[in-house]
Amino acid sequence: MVKTPDGWAPSEDYISGKLAAWLSDQYQLIYHLPLMDSSQLQLEHWQSLLRMLRTDYQQYRATILLFGTDTLAYSAALMRLFLPRDHSWVLTGSQQPWSEQGSDADDNIELAINACRYPGTWIAFGGKILNGINCFKSDCNSPAAFQSRREPAQIPFAIHKDLNEVRYQVLVCTPGQEYGLPAQGIEAVIIEGYGMGNLPFSPSLRTYLEALPANCLLLISSQCAFGMVDLEHYASNHELANYRPISTKGARLEAVIAGLYAAFSHSSDPSERHHWLSNYFAGWH
Numbered sequence: 169m170v171k172t173p174d175g176w177a178p179s180e181d182y183i184s185g186k187l188a189a190w191l192s193d194q195y196q197l198i199y200h201l202p203l204m205d206s207s208q209l210q211l212e213h214w215q216s217l218l219r220m221l222r223t224d225y226q227q228y229r230a231t232i233l234l235f236g237t238d239t240l241a242y243s244a245a246l247m248r249l250f251l252p253r254d255h256s257w258v259l260t261g262s263q264q265p266w267s268e269q270g271s272d273a274d275d276n277i278e279l280a281i282n283a284c285r286y287p288g289t290w291i292a293f294g295g296k297i298l299n300g301i302n303c304f305k306s307d308c309n310s311p312a313a314f315q316s317r318r319e320p321a322q323i324p325f326a327i328h329k330d331l332n333e334v335r336y337q338v339l340v341c342t343p344g345q346e347y348g349l350p351a352q353g354i355e356a357v358i359i360e361g362y363g364m365g366n367l368p369f370s371p372s373l374r375t376y377l378e379a380l381p382a383n384c385l386l387l388i389s390s391q392c393a394f395g396m397v398d399l400e401h402y403a404s405n406h407e408l409a410n411y412r413p414i415s416t417k418g419a420r421l422e423a424v425i426a427g428l429y430a431a432f433s434h435s436s437d438p439s440e441r442h443h444w445l446s447n448y449f450a451g452w453h
Contacts, residue, residue: 169265176265178203183234186266196228206236206243214243215331218250221257230256230284232277237261237305237313240291244300245426248289250327250433258283259300260292263311272311291316302452304393304420317394317420320451332433338421339376341368341391347376356385356428358421365390365397365415366405377411383438385431385445389416389424396453414445417452 262273280292289300294312
């Protein structure tokens with residue numbers, strides 16, 4: 169990124185010059201245009217990125233993606249489920265812009281090159297090579313921006329299909345919150361509960377849950393960075409069973425959303441989607 173009158177923004181010219189001087193002839197530089205702040209990433213950007221990455225990837229030993237940190241972990245989780253697993257896909261970036269003195273960009277790119285020896289999807293950042301499926305951004309200032317939970321023992325096969333749209337919402341439980349009504353045409357709701365997935369069963373939340381469409385998937389995650397969702401642990405959560413919830417177990421939100429897109433791309437049948445997601449989360453501890 170370079171500094172502009174409106175703040176920091178990506179610059180294709182700057183990146184081209186930096187990489188041309190930094191990389192040898194054995195690397196090929198490909199842009200996914202337009203360059204943009206990763207906080208602006210939308211479904212159509214993921215769709216076009218996946219199509220580009222799947223094209224002719226076999227002619228390369230590995231693929232390194234320079235990515236903005238805001239949605240890097242979300243994208244790594246998605247790539248873990250939608251790209252071939254016999255190839256090395258490594259995402260990296262920097263906390264300090266490359267144009268700034270003392271930037272961590274050089275170190276992270278060197279780390280990403282070292283990570284290319286391993287097949288699969290990885291995040292190379294802050295001196296660590298992290299599994300791509302269950303990472304999250306934990307610090308907006310430190311060079312060690314990302315943390316990782318353990319990768320599950322088993323993940324369903326990669327989805328070799330186009331990335332389908334999902335109409336979903338994420339709700340975060342807080343004391344005294346008014347939940348309103350579900351969005352029209354909603355297909356899935358992720359509720360981030362307290363601790364092990366406890367929900368505050370206020371009249372407002374009950375009204376929201378009762379108004380969900382019959383085929384809408386309900387996924388329950390936790391506010392905690394570590395630990396496991398257990399929807400049957402506390403008596404206060406007993407009525408949640410009436411809504412056929414799916415426990416996300418030890419998956420972070422980034423992996424939950426990736427799994428949601430995978431389920432909807434795998435099948436158009438609501439029952440099959442529910443079954444796929446239940447199997448997907450079964451191995452997360």
